[in-house]
Amino acid sequence: MTAKILRTRLDCVDYQEACDRIQNWAIQRNSCYVIAANVHVIMTAYWRKSYQQILNRAALVTPDGMPLVWGIRLLQNAQQTRVYGPDLMLAWCDRAAQSNLSIYLYGTTETTLVSLTRHLQQRFPSLRIAGSYAPPFRALTPVEEMADRDRIHASGASVVFVALGCPKQEEWMARQQGNLQAVMIGVGAAFGFHSGEVSQAPRWMMRFGLEWLYRLITEPQRLWKRYLINNPAFVVLFGLQLVRGLIKGQ
Template sequence: MTVDSKRNVLGVGVDATDYADATERVVAAAQQRRPLALTALAVHGVMTGVLDPAHNARLNSFDVVTPDGQPVRWALNLLHHAGLADRVYGPLLTLHVLRRFAEEGLPVYLYGSTEETLGRLVPKLAQMFPALKIVGVEPSKFRAVRPGEDVEIADRIRASGARLVLVGLGCPRQEIFAYAMRPLLDMPLMAVGAAFDYHAGLLRKPPPWMQRAGLEWLWRLGLEPKRLWRRYVILNPAYLGRLAAQKTGLWKANPPAPATERLSTFDV
């Protein structure tokens, strides 16, 4: 499934992939000591790329972009007959990857979120995967990177012996961070979104039927209406409109050329 698995969804290249394939791609990159950038995109992540050409180009340079939300999986099946039976949900993919890293003895570095969240996350992961080696934990500083600080962060990660960086900075900060840091690291970076909060027990998961029906956005909106209403009330209809236009040929959704330059400013 890894051969030519990119498919155009509103101008963003999303992989027609599954949990097993995405997991193996991350593990292989770690074992071979080569960089790889992965993100899991729901509607908000795709629309962020649609509305920002520079970010679109960054997303299209990622090695793996999984269909995190059911509407993104539906788009792959509708537009490209991908035949995907399930999405590749970031928090669940994180567990698949960590299970394999624990089995292989490959160390992990956690970057992002807050000290409180990480303080609760680490023991939860240790409980789920007793053999997992977490060799570094670094909360977000919630500010722009200082000149030369990207190299300092990369040096700390390499010195830890990590073979994977999980990045929990939220969309689109985490994708921008992973894109900027990939040239500095010989290991995969996974932008995992709300996985830190979910697995730390700070964010309640929607019931399975809501996840299957693509209604996770409604659950999240109910939990955080003030923060998320613009994301869902505005972007969800825009996504459906663009999807219909791409399907009918009214809009070609041509992606920009992949980005090649590395960012000198981004958030850490």
């Protein structure tokens, strides 16, 4: 089952079903990508047609943010739960450890990757981390991008976690589709969270959809535009979508 919020398709899955799909693709060595969509992702796609096309081509788009979960519940699926990128990463690491499928970590910094690798191995002792790499914080040349692909292929990993931030990580995954024989999962800030370098919002704030406020307070200079412009715009546009749906249903 799927739902559409603004122009984006969202897949109505839970963590188990998402991991089941990823496992099937990983075993078959499918070249595809998974997006954990929050309001920032939805609004970026709304303003940028090229980014919207990237979302449309994703194998799986999960409702990462509570506003999207509430939106799906209002539209059609009262039982929908959140499938949060950082938690999906942990759920898949647990599944990968049980299934003997290896992962690759791509993004952030070498320091973060060292801490992240240590934390994941402590939490999932049988998890196979085939490799990791922190690309430079600039646009990659075609040669550099090919070298990164070759490095991942050589590792044998069937799933690649990508933490380059929105929209860069989704654009990177879309470029690799058909060229990198692995399932790519964009997880944004998850590397920082699970390495212990960045604090997560308390779970009670997440349940009430207030994670954005916590992150705005902790990183105001970087995130103010994302939350103070995108969030109100989303409320207005989704409200209009609901009204149009009600009018059509009469």
